[in-house]
Amino acid sequence: MTLTPARPPSELRPAGALPRGTVPARRWRRRRVAWAPYLLLTPAGAVLGLLLLWPLVRIAVMSLQEIGLRQLRGAPTRWVGLDNYREILADPFFWRVLANTVGFAVVTVTLTLVAGTLVGLLLNRLGRRMAAFVASGVMLAWAVPSITASIVFRWLFNDTYGIVNWTLDRLPDPLAQLLFGRAEFAGFSWFNSTSTTFAVLVTVVVWQSFPFVAVTVLAGCKTVPTELYEAARIDGASGWRTFWSITLPILRPVFAVLVILSTIWDFKVFTQLYVIAGLAHRDAYMLSLYAYAEAFASPPRFGTGSALAVVLVLILLTVTVGYVRLTLRQEQL
Amino acid sequence: MRRLALNTTGLVVFAIAVFPVLWMVGTAFKPTPEIFSTTPRPVPADPTLSHFAEVLTGDLVPGTPFWQFLVNSSVVAVATVVISALLALLAATAVARHRFRFRTTVLIMLLVVQMVPLEALVIPLFVTMRRLGLLDSLSGLVVTYVGFSLPFAVWMLRTFVAAVPVDLEEAAAIDGAGPWQSFWRILFPLVAPGLVATSIFSFITAWNEFVFALTFMSHQDGYTLPVALSFFFGRDTTDWGAVMAASTLLTLPVVVFFLAVQRRMVGGLVSGAVKG
Numbered sequence: 001m002t003l004t005p006a007r008p009p010s011e012l013r014p015a016g017a018l019p020r021g022t023v024p025a026r027r028w029r030r031r032r033v034a035w036a037p038y039l040l041l042t043p044a045g046a047v048l049g050l051l052l053l054w055p056l057v058r059i060a061v062m063s064l065q066e067i068g069l070r071q072l073r074g075a076p077t078r079w080v081g082l083d084n085y086r087e088i089l090a091d092p093f094f095w096r097v098l099a100n101t102v103g104f105a106v107v108t109v110t111l112t113l114v115a116g117t118l119v120g121l122l123l124n125r126l127g128r129r130m131a132a133f134v135a136s137g138v139m140l141a142w143a144v145p146s147i148t149a150s151i152v153f154r155w156l157f158n159d160t161y162g163i164v165n166w167t168l169d170r171l172p173d174p175l176a177q178l179l180f181g182r183a184e185f186a187g188f189s190w191f192n193s194t195s196t197t198f199a200v201l202v203t204v205v206v207w208q209s210f211p212f213v214a215v216t217v218l219a220g221c222k223t224v225p226t227e228l229y230e231a232a233r234i235d236g237a238s239g240w241r242t243f244w245s246i247t248l249p250i251l252r253p254v255f256a257v258l259v260i261l262s263t264i265w266d267f268k269v270f271t272q273l274y275v276i277a278g279l280a281h282r283d284a285y286m287l288s289l290y291a292y293a294e295a296f297a298s299p300p301r302f303g304t305g306s307a308l309a310v311v312l313v314l315i316l317l318t319v320t321v322g323y324v325r326l327t328l329r330q331e332q333l
Numbered sequence: 334m335r336r337l338a339l340n341t342t343g344l345v346v347f348a349i350a351v352f353p354v355l356w357m358v359g360t361a362f363k364p365t366p367e368i369f370s371t372t373p374r375p376v377p378a379d380p381t382l383s384h385f386a387e388v389l390t391g392d393l394v395p396g397t398p399f400w401q402f403l404v405n406s407s408v409v410a411v412a413t414v415v416i417s418a419l420l421a422l423l424a425a426t427a428v429a430r431h432r433f434r435f436r437t438t439v440l441i442m443l444l445v446v447q448m449v450p451l452e453a454l455v456i457p458l459f460v461t462m463r464r465l466g467l468l469d470s471l472s473g474l475v476v477t478y479v480g481f482s483l484p485f486a487v488w489m490l491r492t493f494v495a496a497v498p499v500d501l502e503e504a505a506a507i508d509g510a511g512p513w514q515s516f517w518r519i520l521f522p523l524v525a526p527g528l529v530a531t532s533i534f535s536f537i538t539a540w541n542e543f544v545f546a547l548t549f550m551s552h553q554d555g556y557t558l559p560v561a562l563s564f565f566f567g568r569d570t571t572d573w574g575a576v577m578a579a580s581t582l583l584t585l586p587v588v589v590f591f592l593a594v595q596r597r598m599v600g601g602l603v604s605g606a607v608k609g
Contacts, residue, residue: 036512040427041439044420044483051458051480052446058457072463119346126343127336136592137347140354143591145541147559148580151566152357155573163356163373186371207353268450271543275563288452295456296548302456309453320448327444 056313063310067302084307093282094290094308101286101312104198105266111206112262113255116213121243123214124221135215142211150275153204159189191276194283201276201284205269213258220254221247253326260323264316287312354584360577361385368574384578393565393579394553401554402561406540409471409557413478413539414532420479421486421531422494426520428487429494447484455548462549469552477545482535489534493527494520533594537587558583 277284295305467473
């Protein structure tokens with residue numbers, strides 16, 4: 001990180017480097033080495049432990065139990081071993097949900113990265129003022145809360161009064177037929193079938209997440225030495241060739257982090273799914289909403305809900321390990 | 334020619350990015366007949382504040398006035414910001430200023446917990462909060478959001494703390510300042526810009542959060558704005574004018590804060606990959 005100066009730890013400085021006769025300061029310095037950092041870390045550590053690590057342990061434990069209404073009211077918990085997992089893995093619906101989750105993540109991550117990278121490269125090519133203008137608009141999309149973004153897209157895709165159907169209806173019929181397989185969009189309901197619901201869902205999430213990719217790619221492009229591009233231009237390389245041979249290799253670590261972060265974010269999408277598809281649309285469930293719906297159904301089934309959440313955590317944990325390893329390689333802690 | 338093509342593409346990207354937001358605001362100001370017209374107009378012909386009035390004075394959720402949700406959201410967000418900034422500053426000082434045995438472990442843990450899928454923790458946290466008697470209370474939400482915003486806040490603040498020259502603190506120590514004095518008089522004012530940036534980030538986290546507020550708050554008087562909005566949307570999907578007005582009100586503070594902080598946020602998130 002640019003802001004972090006590589007400074008030798010001040011505590012290791014030989015005592016002679018400090019002016020003589022500053023005993024109080026030196027004593028303080030030695031004392032703070034011993035326990036001060038732990039004291040400073042305690043409050044944050046306690047909160048994180050209670051809110052992030054303890055629940056991770058709890059959810060693993062709960063996934064091995066049967067927890068219904070009676071257990072919530074104080075009846076002793078019943079250990080069921082791996083029964084919850086056996087139950088969900090044997091249920092074809094789980095595999096459908098898993099397919100939804102993975103399919104959604106793959107499509108969304110791909111589209112987000114392609115769109116975001118193109119916009120990032122564009123911002124890099126634009127003039128200063130134009131780039132600032134376009135970037136401010138891109139930032140606006142990023143800033144909108146998930147709940148409002150989802151509701152606004154429900155309105156844009158409204159069957160009768162939505163601007164999307166109105167626009168699609170005005171496309172030349174052969175073109176619309178070619179692109180979407182239908183020419184008539186007046187009154188077309190996007191939220192009745194699972195596939196079109198997912199189309200809207202992917203649109204929302206890509207619209208919300210491409211700005212992060214764009215801005216990151218732009219930041220990365222700024223670090224590429226301009227001499228390389230000049231050399232490429234003199235050698236007569238095309239824009240495409242320049243991207244593949246210069247930009248991409250240099251930004252490889254940036255893209256790796258972007259892929260991993262986007263994957264993590266898209267795997268656990270909840271709010272958008274809750275608003276766009278809704279609890280009633282079971283065929284559109286993904287792991288996060290399925291776990292929630294299981295646990296908070298009536299009667300509640302916290303055990304199976306937890307098992308589903310554990311599956312989600314395990315998938316993301318694999319991705320996280322990749323992220324941490326990459327960050328550690330890049331950054332001097 | 335090339336310039337023109339680039340700029341045109343730029344404008345198209347801008348239009349796609351802002352269109353949903355503009356359409357939301359536009360709909361919020363349109364009188365009802367204009368909203369339910371089969372030939373949509375981009376700009377309200379006859380702008381009205383009636384939908385905003387309906388949201389502000391009427392019932393998003395029957396029986397609870399709008400200001401209650403606004404107060405809930407604001408209290409939760411502000412409390413989260415204050416607590417999380419304080420804890421993050423202490424922890425950031427520890428990892429940026431001190432060398433100690435588990436320093437690297439702490440930093441790795443910070444990275445790992447940032448990646449914990451919070452949505453998967455709804456179930457155990459619900460049970461824990463229930464046991465602690467913190468369901469249906471704003472403090473339960475505050476504690477939760479502090480936990481969520483803390484890892485990123487520490488990660489971001491540590492670079493600000495590290496950028497403050499140690500010499501300043503050493504000079505203060507030589508002049509006889511104790512650790513507390515040195516912390517408050519020297520370090521705190523110098524990392525204030527970093528604190529502002531991380532605070533805005535925590536504010537946005539708390540203001541936008543939906544899943545936990547939905548799960549923890551069973552009584553409507555405790556709803557935060559996003560939950561109230563989703564309730565209203567679920568109950569009355571046809572009153573698009575009011576839904577868009579409420580969405581606009583919810584979005585406004587975030588957009589303002591976000592535009593203020595975005596530069597630093599990107600820096601913090603991708604610091605692992607982008608080296609200057």
